[in-house]
Amino acid sequence: MTISVSQRVEQILSLLETNYPNSTGSLINFSSPFQLLTAAILSAQSTDKQVNAVTPKLFERFPNPILLSHATIEEIESLISSVGLYKNKAKFLKNMASHLTEKYNSNVPTTIKELIKLPGVGRKTANVLLNDWFGIHEGIAVDTHVKRISYRLELTENSNPNKIEEDLKLIIPEGKWGKITHLLIDHGRKICRAQEPLCNECFLSTICPRIGVIKDLKK
Numbered sequence: 001m002t003i004s005v006s007q008r009v010e011q012i013l014s015l016l017e018t019n020y021p022n023s024t025g026s027l028i029n030f031s032s033p034f035q036l037l038t039a040a041i042l043s044a045q046s047t048d049k050q051v052n053a054v055t056p057k058l059f060e061r062f063p064n065p066i067l068l069s070h071a072t073i074e075e076i077e078s079l080i081s082s083v084g085l086y087k088n089k090a091k092f093l094k095n096m097a098s099h100l101t102e103k104y105n106s107n108v109p110t111t112i113k114e115l116i117k118l119p120g121v122g123r124k125t126a127n128v129l130l131n132d133w134f135g136i137h138e139g140i141a142v143d144t145h146v147k148r149i150s151y152r153l154e155l156t157e158n159s160n161p162n163k164i165e166e167d168l169k170l171i172i173p174e175g176k177w178g179k180i181t182h183l184l185i186d187h188g189r190k191i192c193r194a195q196e197p198l199c200n201e202c203f204l205s206t207i208c209p210r211i212g213v214i215k216d217l218k219k
Ligand code: SF4
Pocket: 149, 152, 153, 191, 192, 193, 197, 198, 199, 202, 203, 204, 205, 208, 209, 210, 211, 213
């Protein structure tokens, strides 16, 4: 019996939520949208663990956009030097904080259009902030795990993150746009790994077409 796309998506979501009941973002040290935005900028091409190690001291010293906008690049660099690309990120953070103080009265804007104009902020970061802090479901954050697993599960045929996001928005219920990112990241870390997907142990194996898995393994 063939099932519709919406039935498949419903099954996938249900199985993911059952198996990862506490799925949530793994950036942990923030107490404002500015701090989550800062942590998300730092997490590009770095692990969340690395970011979590530097944010307590960074936010102790610069808890808000005004203080960060007055920091020197060298001060910021010294606090985030264990994070990848820290020199670029130090500049992004200072400029982002200046932008917030000058244009938004030190508040964080709440649309993707405004957020992606901030230094260091792309659609993924903007979506993480909107979904996880504000509960605004304007889009879906597509990281490397979401990209890979969406393709393997045949939820998209695209490889461009923006196009994948559009595909997912058409089939994932809006209330799950934030959650799906965290569920797929958990699944990507634990089972559907890039080079060694554990298909034999996977709770999605009966409904997964495993698109591209062999190709990935040959890389
Ligand atoms: S069956 Fe394999 S490819 Fe499909 S989701 Fe599970 S681990 Fe990934």
